[in-house]
């Protein structure tokens with residue numbers, strides 16, 4: 001992957017994205033103030049790419065953290081790359097801008113750097129972000145995502161977002177957008193679960209062939225939230241193969257997991273609410289894995305997602 005001096009990568013619309021982003025999803029049990037504090041730390045230590053979402057419920061806190069770092073002179077708004085996500089209850093084209101405007105209001109921003117469709121599954125519109133029927137089953141909505149995409153394009157044309165993309169899309173769903181008659185803008189990226197146990201090789205090759213970046217989440221094996229993850233699944237950062245490679249480079253397994261993705265041309269996200277780890281993760285640019293070790297990590301693939309429809 002070609003990085004410039006700021007470790008940014010050019011997207012297919014000409015805008016640049018920092019290759020490593022700081023994730024702001026935190027389980028309900030975690031106090032939101034932790035997310036605010038950690039976002040400030042991430043900016044203080046040098047991260048400029050922040051990944052958020054309407055449904056995370058932390059955009060007010062994240063916005064406050066960014067504005068504090070602008071006010072104290074650490075950064076300007078234009079130094080920050082903020083990603084927001086369209087909630088699944090807002091897929092109907094007439095609701096897309098409404099979701100975006102609610103995020104902008106919470107963040108106190110005039111624009112988002114990137115706005116992506118969070119999940120290619122539409123849910124019944126309304127105040128409830130997880131609408132359920134009396135049997136506790138999600139209530140879906142039927143929406144043509146090509147129309148949702150046109151509404152995303154309109155948000156870009158209105159200057160409310162600089163770039164638009166998707167998340168959790170498979171090849172078929174990407175093709176549906178790419179083959180849409182009258183497509184104005186291609187998605188700049190597809191944000192998906194991606195780590196050595198699920199290395200997304202096919203999807204990566206497809207995205208590269210279409211000049212769409214892949215952006216990886218749960219790169220460190222996810223937060224293992226009990227709500228989404230079977231606790232018996234293996235813990236990625238305790239994997240002996242990753243551990244052996246980490247020792248060889250005198251780095252942590254987390255850094256090896258992050259570096260692996262960068263060398264495959266993937267934009268990576270990580271979440272940490274621990275200052276020491278946030279600082280540590282910045283060292284991902286300071287070493288290089290050999291071809292042989294990259295292949296060894298490729299061999300860890302189990303094609304296994306940690307969970308379905310994770311936030």
Ligand SMILES: NC(=O)c1ccc[n+]([C@@H]2O[C@H](COP(=O)([O-])OP(=O)(O)OC[C@H]3O[C@@H](n4cnc5c(N)ncnc54)[C@H](OP(=O)(O)O)[C@@H]3O)[C@@H](O)[C@H]2O)c1
Nearest residue numbers: 023024025217218219220221222254270271272273274311
């Ligand atoms: N589009 C989607 O559907 C979707 C889905 C999931 C996630 N995401 C995005 O991706 C972001 C990250 O993914 P994720 O939340 O699944 O978590 P992750 O990045 O895989 O992180 C998992 C855990 O690793 C720990 N960690 C971080 N740095 C470490 C280090 N150097 N050494 C050891 N442990 C370390 C963190 O714990 P501590 O906090 O205790 O340090 C964190 O809880 C999210 O916050 C969100 O922004 C998007």
